[in-house]
Amino acid sequence: MKTAANADEFLFMADQFRLGELVTEQPHPLTRNLSELARHDLPQAVATLKEVDxxxxxxxxxxxxxxxxxxxxxxxxxxxxxxxxxxxxxxxxxxxxxxxxxxxxxxxxxxxxxxxxxxxxxxxxxxxxxxxxxxxxxxxxxxxxxxxxxxxxxxxxxxxxxxxxxxxxxxxxxxxxxxxxxxxxxxxxxxxxxxxxxxxxxxxxxxxxxxxxxxxxxxxxxxxxxxxxxxxxxxxxxxxxxxxxxxxxxxxxxxxxxxxxxxxTDWGFLAEFIAAESDHYTAGGHILYETDAYGITVLADTTERSPTFSLPAFENTRLPGQPASLCYLCLPHSPDSAAAWAHLLRRTPRCLEWEECRSVAGLETLLGFDISLKARTHRRSKNSDTFCILQSETGISLNLGPVSHQLALAEQPLLFRHLLLKLLLNTHSTLVMGRLGRYEGNLMTWVKPSNNKLIDRAVRFIRELYHRRTGQEADYAETARVLYRVRETLGPDEAIVLKTLDALSCS
The missing domain is CATH 3.40.50.10490 (Glucose-6-phosphate isomerase like protein; domain 1)
Structure with missing residues (x-):
C-alpha cells in the first residue's frame, strides 16, 4: 500500500516534472552508439565526446x-x-x-x-x-x-x-x-x-x-x-x-x-587512462584519486558518478558497514579531515545544522568523509590503485599505474585549467562507465531516481526501451507504478531502468 501511495503522490504532481521535451533531456544524435564505442573503439569514443563539447x-x-x-x-x-x-x-x-x-x-x-x-x-x-x-x-x-x-x-x-x-x-x-x-x-x-x-x-x-x-x-x-x-x-x-x-x-x-x-589540446591520451581504470574495476579493484591543487574539480567528477550511474556513494568513515565506492578522494598534504575540507574549500565548511537534516547534512557528517592523507590508510584494504592529478611545473601531471601524461597549462588562467580538467574528467569517467555497461547507447539505464525529475527521466527511458523491444507504447502511469514497485526490491547493484523494463514486459 505504501508503494502504491508513493506512486500516486508522484503521479498527482507528475505534470510538473514531465521534462522529456526539454533540449537537455533529448538524446544527442552524435552519441547514439556511445556505449559500443566505449567498449570497442576508445579513440573514436573520446573524439566523439570532444566533438560534442x-x-x-x-x-x-x-x-x-x-x-x-x-x-x-x-x-x-x-x-x-x-x-x-x-x-x-x-x-x-x-x-x-x-x-x-x-x-x-x-x-x-x-x-x-x-x-x-x-x-x-x-x-x-x-x-x-x-x-x-x-x-x-x-x-x-x-x-x-x-x-x-x-x-x-x-x-x-x-x-x-x-x-x-x-x-x-x-x-x-x-x-x-x-x-x-x-x-x-x-x-x-x-x-x-x-x-x-x-x-x-x-x-x-x-x-x-x-x-x-x-x-x-x-x-x-x-x-x-x-x-x-x-x-x-x-x-x-x-x-x-x-x-x-x-x-x-x-x-x-x-x-x-x-x-x-x-x-x-590532444584528448587522445585519455584512452589509455580509461582502459586502465575500467580494467582495474573489472578485476575487483578500486581507485584512489590523489590531488593537491585540483581537489574541487576532481571531487565534482568523482562524486557525480554515483547518482548518474547508481554506484555506491563515497563511504563515510564514521558510519561503518557501508559499501565501498569504486573511487575515493585524497588530499595527501592535509593531515586530517577538517584540514582537508578547509583546504579544498579555502574556508571553513558551511553545513546545514537544521534539526530535520543534521544527520545527513551537518558538519559532523561532512567530516566523516575523510579525504585527508588518512584516506590512504582507509582505502588500503580495497585493492586500490592511485590516480594522481597534481600540479607540475608545466601544468597538470596525471599518473595512473604505468600510464602518465602532462598537460601543458602552466601559462593558462586558473579558471581555464580547472575547466579543461573538468572536460577531460567528464569524458574519462563517462567512458569508464560505458565500458562497465552503465548505460545503453546514450541512455542512462543505471540512473538513480532519487527525486521527481529523475523519476520522470527513468520512466521515459523505460518507455523508450520498451518501445524498442516490443514496438508498443507503454502507459506513463503504469510504468511509474511498476518502477515504484521495483524500487522496493531493488538490489544494491541492479539497474532500476532495466529491472523495471523486464517487469513491465512480463506484466
Whole structure:
C-alpha cells in the first residue's frame, strides 16, 4: 500500500516534472552508439565526446553579449559594496561552490576574494554525497539564501541546467524580493519549451524583476546528464563574469581563448587512462584519486558518478558497514579531515545544522568523509590503485599505474585549467562507465531516481526501451507504478531502468 501511495503522490504532481521535451533531456544524435564505442573503439569514443563539447562551446560564443552584461552586473555589485552569491543543485551546486573556491584562489583580486559565496541544495555536505529530495523544495532555496546573510545590496546568480529546479527557483524568487539588484537566472533550454513544460519556470521567465541568461547549447552527450555540457558552459559563463567584472568587454575574447585551448589540446591520451581504470574495476579493484591543487574539480567528477550511474556513494568513515565506492578522494598534504575540507574549500565548511537534516547534512557528517592523507590508510584494504592529478611545473601531471601524461597549462588562467580538467574528467569517467555497461547507447539505464525529475527521466527511458523491444507504447502511469514497485526490491547493484523494463514486459 505504501508503494502504491508513493506512486500516486508522484503521479498527482507528475505534470510538473514531465521534462522529456526539454533540449537537455533529448538524446544527442552524435552519441547514439556511445556505449559500443566505449567498449570497442576508445579513440573514436573520446573524439566523439570532444566533438560534442566543441559544438556546445561554439554555441556558447553566441551568448557573449549576455555574459558581458552579467559581468557588468557583478562589477556594479562589487563597486557598490555588495557581495555575489551563486546557487545550484547537484552539478550546478558543485560549480557554484567551485567558483567560490576559485575566487578565493585567484580569479578575483585578494580584496574581493571573500565576497563570493557559493551554495547548493543540502549545503556543503551535498558536495561529496548527493542528498535526496532537497532540490524538489523551493522553500529550502530561500531558507539557505537568507541564512547565508543575503542582503539588499547583494547579487544572486541562480544556476540550473534545465531551468526548472524548484530549489534554485525558490532562491531566485526570494532574491528578487530581498535585494535591490535583480538576480540572474542561468539555464540551458529554449524559453518557449521551458515555459510550456514547467509552470514554475514560466513564472521566472515572465518575472520583470529577474534577469535571464539563456545558455542553450543543445543535448547532452549522455542523455539528460547535465553534469557534462550544461554545467561546463554555465561554469564558464559565470566564471568569466566574475573574472572580467572590471572589464566586461574582454568576455568575447576570453570565450574564444578557452574554446581554442580546449580544441587544440590532444584528448587522445585519455584512452589509455580509461582502459586502465575500467580494467582495474573489472578485476575487483578500486581507485584512489590523489590531488593537491585540483581537489574541487576532481571531487565534482568523482562524486557525480554515483547518482548518474547508481554506484555506491563515497563511504563515510564514521558510519561503518557501508559499501565501498569504486573511487575515493585524497588530499595527501592535509593531515586530517577538517584540514582537508578547509583546504579544498579555502574556508571553513558551511553545513546545514537544521534539526530535520543534521544527520545527513551537518558538519559532523561532512567530516566523516575523510579525504585527508588518512584516506590512504582507509582505502588500503580495497585493492586500490592511485590516480594522481597534481600540479607540475608545466601544468597538470596525471599518473595512473604505468600510464602518465602532462598537460601543458602552466601559462593558462586558473579558471581555464580547472575547466579543461573538468572536460577531460567528464569524458574519462563517462567512458569508464560505458565500458562497465552503465548505460545503453546514450541512455542512462543505471540512473538513480532519487527525486521527481529523475523519476520522470527513468520512466521515459523505460518507455523508450520498451518501445524498442516490443514496438508498443507503454502507459506513463503504469510504468511509474511498476518502477515504484521495483524500487522496493531493488538490489544494491541492479539497474532500476532495466529491472523495471523486464517487469513491465512480463506484466
Amino acid at each position: 566543441r559544438l556546445a562551446l561554439e554555441k556558447l560564443s553566441a551568448c557573449a553579449n549576455g555574459i558581458q552584461a552579467l559581468a557588468a552586473a557583478v562589477g556594479d555589485t562589487f563597486a557598490a559594496g555588495g557581495n555575489v552569491f551563486l546557487c545550484g543543485c547537484g552539478a550546478t551546486g558543485r560549480l557554484s561552490l567551485a567558483l567560490e573556491t576559485l575566487s578565493r584562489e585567484g580569479i578575483l583580486p585578494p580584496e574581493l576574494a571573500g565576497r563570493v559565496t557559493g551554495f547548493m541544495a543540502g549545503g556543503d555536505a551535498a558536495l561529496i554525497r548527493s542528498l535526496e529530495g532537497f532540490e524538489d523544495f523551493p522553500a529550502y532555496g530561500e531558507r539557505q539564501l537568507r541564512e547565508l546573510g543575503f542582503g539588499e545590496k547583494d547579487l544572486l546568480l541562480a544556476i540550473t541546467e534545465g531551468g526548472e529546479t524548484p530549489f534554485v527557483i525558490g532562491a531566485c524568487e526570494a532574491a528578487a524580493t530581498i535585494s535591490r539588484r535583480k538576480p540572474w537566472f542561468l539555464y540551458c533550454n529554449p524559453d518557449t519549451t521551458l515555459a510550456r513544460v514547467a509552470e514554475r519556470s514560466r513564472r521566472v521567465l515572465e518575472h520583470p524583476g529577474i534577469h535571464k541568461l539563456n545558455l542553450c547549447v543543445g543535448p547532452m552527450a549522455l542523455t539528460g546528464s547535465t553534469r557534462m555540457q550544461a554545467s561546463t558552459v554555465q561554469m564558464l559563463a559565470a566564471g568569466l563574469a566574475l573574472e572580467h567584472h572590471a572589464a566586461p568587454k574582454e568576455v568575447p575574447a576570453a570565450l574564444e581563448d578557452f574554446n581554442r585551448l580546449a580544441m587544440k
